[in-house]
Amino acid sequence: MSEGALSGLLVIAIEQAVAAPLCTVRLADAGARVIKIERAGGETARNYDNAVKGTSAYFAWLNRGKESAVLDLKDERDLNLLSVLLEKADVLIQNLVPGALARMGFTPEVIAARFPRLIAVSINGYGQDTACAPMRAYDMLVQAESGLCAVTGTPDAPSKIGVSAADIATGMNAHAAILEALIERERSGRGRQIEVAMFDGMADWMAVPLLHYEHAGRETGRFGLSHASIYPYRPFACADGTLIVATQTNAEWKKLCAQVLDRPELAEHADFATNPLRVSNRVALDRELEPAFRALDVADAVARLDKAGIAWGRYTEVRDLGSHPALRRVEVALADGALITLPRPAGRDAGFRPGPVPGLGTDTDNIRAEFLPG
Template sequence: MPSLSADASPAGPLSGLLVVSIDQAVAGPLCSMRLADAGARVIKIEAGEGDRARDYDTALGSTSAAFGWLNRGKESVVLNLKDADDLALVKAMLSQADVFVQNLAPGASDRLGLGAAQLIAEFPRLIIVDIMGYGRGTPHAAKRAYDMLVQAESGICAVTGTPDVPSKVGISIADIGTGTNAYCAVLEALLQRERTGHGQAIEVAMFDAMAEWMSLPLLHYDYMGVETARFGLSHASVYPYRPYHCADGDIVVSIQSTAEWVRFCSHVLRLPDLAKDPRFIDNWARVQNRDALDAAVHAVFTPHGCAEMIERLEAGQIAWARVSTLHDLSVHPALRRISVEMPGGERVEMPRPAGRPVASGSKVPALGADSAAIRAEFARGAAATTKSIA
């Protein structure tokens, strides 16, 4: 079993596992970061110029916000994958690795001799994760893909925004969803390997991730003939689920069931007969008559302040929220943080990963910080690989 890095948690459920990644930007690094968070040793292979996300901005001093967020707890080695000796070093690392994660451009891994079919033949216990834009065997397999492109292609933008203006989601959901799917797939493959002794090749496509997330509007279209419209900060198929204006601000209200609708009318609107109005009798009726419903709700909310309406919502056990700004999030009492050290030694407070009660994060590596040590560690295996190839 490979030795653990200093950043790997000895108590982590994946401690003792070695992950090799050739990834950049968001989707691949998020997957490998989750593995590092769980205690795996993650060696990140970078080209001489480094992961392109390192230079997106200088928000964190010595690195960008994106790179600092997604690369804690990893080691960095600089290698030239077109150099035979460096490629042999990669093979030596993979011969000891449990997981290999890559999100190179379409076809690049095959051209380098690091394609899934070749690697699974050479290293039967290795779990290989290919992160791509579109699935192999589809007409788009060779198409380059980035987050906003996939959001647009998958229909996300068609259901996001205002009636007049389609929009992308404000964060990189295609990348984040894909990286999360990849992490889950790795955990499943590790469990499967415990039973069978064999690794496997895993393909995780960004388009697949977004297409699945589009299941609700797609099913409505395919089986009801309903094309989901864009309603801004209002739900398209559950109602009322939107912000309402008070005298001093807005409150988002969510009604998810008939019982909540009845309580909302009685305790919040104080119009109990409204719950029996045929236009609003069930959720689908409320969706179809949203304009009339909004007029009735706003007539109650607008004259009153947020504090009074929140008190009514609480009394009626109705879910509500404010529309927070970034400042509001930064000081939110529910926000829990971890402290992460950047390559230049800066300490940065980041949101704590959900479901992981860690007190602090690990260090983000400087470009090539571990190159010498990693080259020395795997040199013998690399020499053997080079000799066998010759």
């Protein structure tokens, strides 16, 4: 297990799928002891696939450095063990269906009275004080409900984001909330009960399209790989390949015209003088820009863009990501000892050494003996 800023912290995770496990793997990466409580068949993500040497890709990604205990939380003996764990724990995180924890006897009132220093985090699909509280919530459903799909895709077809954006955002929000609560506990001596709703995270991400609509009456369209509200910020076909070019300021726009495309007069055109005008007149602007880029090969375009200080990028396929020069990796052991590599988490240096991915129930007996001796 990794040593780090959270070493000595005990986290109890009644978790499944992506959102809560993403939060707790970040805690484990920082040195916290994370005890993952699973049902007899294992949590949901263990069975998504067997792509990684027999292990689910999701599970291999999100569960390194944790311990696994199989408990039956309908059994009185195992509920008693959970109570003992919570007496010792700093953090409880759970993403069971709403109300499940209370039905076990751990209502908010009981948690506050029995475990006053515990930071108890519940991940839900929707705020429990809203009319949507009882709705079932999965990643794509929340992306669609929040309007995220309405601004993603092409003009002809909305799309979800290609990774589990709602789950990932929720896990990151829960992680930040826990760290804030730990700091607060240092001052107050008391824990907190925190709700992190998936919909809230996606609605927050949708703030700019919502503000555009409510204050300017403008609906954000879908433009594929082009930016909806900054222009030109899109792919351009060169003579021998494609580059994505990003101009975010008027100064960059002028440099693009003069130093990259040899079209300085475009920068002074009345229809293209400001970013809002360029966004509104993108079709006309494209008619000017596309032939200019087609006259350049990629190497020439890159040299000109770099000299002008204008950002650019390449469209990368998944097959290309593994050999990308910016990709940094970390080695992780699976439950059977087989080694794989994962993208190194942001903020971790080359010395980062995470713990292994746990086998189902590997630590159950040891945890029983430690917390319920005799």
